Amino acid sequence: xxxxxxxxxxxVALAERDSLRRLGMMVFLxxxxxxxxxxxxxxxxxxxxxxxxxxxxVDHNLRWVGTANTxxxxxxxxxxxxxxxxxxxxxxxxxxLLVSAxxxxxxxxxxxxxxxxxxxxxxxxxxxAVARHDPGIALFMGLYWLMTGTHAxxxxxxxxFLGYVAWRVAxxxxxxxxxxxxAWYWHLVDLIWVFIWPLFYLLGRVSR
Amino acid sequence: MTPPAQDSTAGAKSYLVAETTWSSxxxxxDHKRIGIMFLAATxxxxxxxxxxxxxxxxxxxxxxxxxxxAMTYNRLFTLHGVIxxxxxxxxxxxxxxGNFLLPLMLGARDVxxxxxxxxxxxxxxxxxxxxxxxxxMGGTDTGWTFYTxxxxxxxxxxxxxxxxxxxxxxxxIMSGINFIVTTHALRPRGxxxxxxxxxxxxxxxxxIIQVLATPxxxxxxxxxxxxxxxxxxxxxPARGGDPVLFEHLFWFYSHPAVYIMILPAMGVISxxxxxxxxxxxxxxxxxxxxxxxxxxxxxxxxxxxLFVAGQSAYASGAFGIISELVAVFSAIKVVTWLxxxxxxxxxxxxxxxxxxxxxxxxxxxxxxxxAQAAMSLDVHWHDTYFIVAHFHFIMVGGTLTGLIxxxxxxxxxxxxxxxxERVGLIAAxxxxxGFVITxxxxxxxxxxxxxxxxxxxxxxxxxxxxxxTVGSWLLSSGILLAFxxxxxxxxxxxxxxxxxxxxxxxxxxxxxxxxxxxxxxxLDLVPGAYDYSVVNPHD
Numbered sequence: 001x002x003x004x005x006x007x008x009x010x011x012v013a014l015a016e017r018d019s020l021r022r023l024g025m026m027v028f029l030x031x032x033x034x035x036x037x038x039x040x041x042x043x044x045x046x047x048x049x050x051x052x053x054x055x056x057x058v059d060h061n062l063r064w065v066g067t068a069n070t071x072x073x074x075x076x077x078x079x080x081x082x083x084x085x086x087x088x089x090x091x092x093x094x095x096x097l098l099v100s101a102x103x104x105x106x107x108x109x110x111x112x113x114x115x116x117x118x119x120x121x122x123x124x125x126x127x128x129a130v131a132r133h134d135p136g137i138a139l140f141m142g143l144y145w146l147m148t149g150t151h152a153x154x155x156x157x158x159x160x161f162l163g164y165v166a167w168r169v170a171x172x173x174x175x176x177x178x179x180x181x182x183a184w185y186w187h188l189v190d191l192i193w194v195f196i197w198p199l200f201y202l203l204g205r206v207s208r
Numbered sequence: 209m210t211p212p213a214q215d216s217t218a219g220a221k222s223y224l225v226a227e228t229t230w231s232s233x234x235x236x237x238d239h240k241r242i243g244i245m246f247l248a249a250t251x252x253x254x255x256x257x258x259x260x261x262x263x264x265x266x267x268x269x270x271x272x273x274x275x276x277x278a279m280t281y282n283r284l285f286t287l288h289g290v291i292x293x294x295x296x297x298x299x300x301x302x303x304x305x306g307n308f309l310l311p312l313m314l315g316a317r318d319v320x321x322x323x324x325x326x327x328x329x330x331x332x333x334x335x336x337x338x339x340x341x342x343x344x345m346g347g348t349d350t351g352w353t354f355y356t357x358x359x360x361x362x363x364x365x366x367x368x369x370x371x372x373x374x375x376x377x378x379x380x381i382m383s384g385i386n387f388i389v390t391t392h393a394l395r396p397r398g399x400x401x402x403x404x405x406x407x408x409x410x411x412x413x414x415x416i417i418q419v420l421a422t423p424x425x426x427x428x429x430x431x432x433x434x435x436x437x438x439x440x441x442x443x444x445p446a447r448g449g450d451p452v453l454f455e456h457l458f459w460f461y462s463h464p465a466v467y468i469m470i471l472p473a474m475g476v477i478s479x480x481x482x483x484x485x486x487x488x489x490x491x492x493x494x495x496x497x498x499x500x501x502x503x504x505x506x507x508x509x510x511x512x513x514l515f516v517a518g519q520s521a522y523a524s525g526a527f528g529i530i531s532e533l534v535a536v537f538s539a540i541k542v543v544t545w546l547x548x549x550x551x552x553x554x555x556x557x558x559x560x561x562x563x564x565x566x567x568x569x570x571x572x573x574x575x576x577x578x579a580q581a582a583m584s585l586d587v588h589w590h591d592t593y594f595i596v597a598h599f600h601f602i603m604v605g606g607t608l609t610g611l612i613x614x615x616x617x618x619x620x621x622x623x624x625x626x627x628x629e630r631v632g633l634i635a636a637x638x639x640x641x642g643f644v645i646t647x648x649x650x651x652x653x654x655x656x657x658x659x660x661x662x663x664x665x666x667x668x669x670x671x672x673x674x675x676x677t678v679g680s681w682l683l684s685s686g687i688l689l690a691f692x693x694x695x696x697x698x699x700x701x702x703x704x705x706x707x708x709x710x711x712x713x714x715x716x717x718x719x720x721x722x723x724x725x726x727x728x729x730x731l732d733l734v735p736g737a738y739d740y741s742v743v744n745p746h747d
Contacts, residue, residue, distance in 0.1 A: 024321060038457055053448070138441055146431070
């Protein structure tokens with residue numbers, strides 16, 4: 001009994017801290033999911049009201065960028081999942097390599113995204129210029145900047161998180177549980193993109 | 209009864225005196241100190257919001273201009289709502305009392321993520337700072353609901369207020385995550401879900417709402433800023449947007465938010481009723497499940513705010529019926545509390561007096577809610593003072609009385625000192641009288657057709673307005689007396705001993721005030737938190 005108590009008294013023993021983190025991350029991801037659920041609701045409402053304008057808007061985006069980014073993120077998700085598996089089986093080095101690969105792919109995603117943003121800006125379509133469009137298109141472009149922008153911020157947050165965890169794994173002997181929690185976050189960010197991809201790049205009027 | 213706190217804990221000092229530097233408070237990760245800091249901050253917010261309320265009531269002493277002009281009036285009622293909802297009522301009980309009590313009730317040393325807990329306090333301060341900084345920019349005149357399209361075009365300082373509330377939402381989510389994980393993972397071995405004190409159920413249900421609904425509020429507020437600052441037009445019909453969509457998103461959070469305010473207060477009432485009736489609750493599970501029921505059903509009732517917004521009649525009908533379900537769950541609670549008192553050995557203390565006030569105001573206000581959830585009646589009352597009176601009955605009559613009851617009840621736990629019963633009861637009487645005199649006339653005014661948020665009114669409404677204003681003076685003097693007495697007792701009150709009320713609940717099974725680590729020995733789960741059938745070995 002005293003031992004058990006020492007455990008609770010010191011806040012939390014190591015094993016328990018892992019389970020707290022896992023639960024905390026799950027609850028946090030539920031919260032994040034609700035944030036994006038609100039945005040998808042806005043998109044649905046807009047698309048029902050302005051089907052033509054939204055289809056035109058999709059054709060206006062760079063389909064190859066959205067598609068390439070989908071492959072990039074899915075591959076990065078595979079990398080981070082494998083990193084957890086490797087760390088669990090004890091190969092710290094290959095786990096770190098896989099985390100690095102994940103982060104490089106995340107940076108590549110941001111690079112491609114930035115290229116598309118740059119392309120929109122060059123066309124005079126920046127986030128400040130949303131109001132210049134016709135009504136339906138303005139709504140589409142507003143949602144485009146809102147949803148891809150919020151998603152990109154989440155990718156950046158995910159990269160920072162992964163960088164921190166990689167540092168812990170490399171220099172502080174952190175276990176696979178911490179990496180797994182970071183991986184969950186990365187998977188959610190990836191999963192959200194899988195829904196953004198068709199809504200902003202595929203469901204256009206022209207099939208190419 | 210045990211001797212004064214410091215002696216009873218065999219060496220270890222209470223959390224209040226263990227460290228006394230400023231930084232030991234400001235950089236603490238102790239849930240008890242963070243809870244007290246939240247209580248202090250929300251108390252200041254309540255004072256500020258209360259002063260604004262008094263000015264608003266004084267303005268309504270006469271039909272036309274009394275003390276402020278019309279533009280100032282609009283900004284003041286917005287300020288009152290924003291402060292009271294987001295700076296006071298949403299965080300006060302969960303982040304204040306909840307923070308203090310949750311780990312104590314679970315026999316834990318702290319919450320699951322102590323540093324996140326401290327961060328949530330500073331994020332709250334940051335959000336409060338941003339929100340209130342708008343006062344220096346002249347305030348805003350949209351009302352606390354920030355309805356579009358007006359909020360997107362108002363020339364006043366919409367952006368800082370809305371951005372501040374956005375930041376407050378982040379703090380709220382942090383607390384929610386912390387409390388959910390604490391409840392799940394930090395119960396000691398042997399404590400099942402149905403062994404927890406009922407207050408924990410209230411906080412847990414609240415946290416679910418905070419975590420799942422607040423992001424949607426954040427989204428809608430962010431869009432208001434984008435619409436206001438960059439003319440995106442997401443909610444502007446001229447640009448293809450839809451203003452009613454804002455109402456949907458806003459109320460998806462803000463209706464459940466009223467349950468964020470009331471569920472923790474209901475948790476307080478459950479604890480106080482059991483302790484001062486010296487009985488187990490009539491049905492533990494009825495109270496626990498109805499808390500969850502209110503939290504979950506609360507997610508599906510937002511449409512009753514849109515009865516006159518052009519929503520389809522079928523949707524309104526469905527939302528109306530689902531809204532009535534909340535009344536069923538609430539009634540289950542009220543009946544259970546009364547059944548708990550029945551044949552109990554009731555001690556008429558100050559917390560118990562507030563329980564009776566709560567029951568009266570909550571049932572009265574709840575009945576008007578039942579009536580309003582019916583579409584046909586709501587069309588008549590929509591946007592009148594009837595609504596104002598209704599939600600003040602529930603929120604002030606519910607949350608504020610619950611908070612004051614809880615503060616009297618747990619003052620010995622927090623400070624080791626007893627509140628003054630005589631002053632407490634006088635204050636309670638003032639609060640009840642003041643409250644009824646302030647808000648009953650507002651029901652009558654609303655029913656007679658006086659709209660809310662109007663600067664002016666016809667002379668025939670003056671008598672009721674004067675009565676209401678006089679009531680607000682009584683109410684505020686009652687509240688000031690209650691809090692003044694509590695503050696005095698916190699520093700100068702008589703020593704309480706570890707369990708002055710003879711409660712069986714778990715938080716009383718350690719010293720009052722507790723040591724920094726909460727418990728010297730593992731929490732003994734026998735007898736149960738409401739088992740008054742046996743002699744308490746901990747007394």
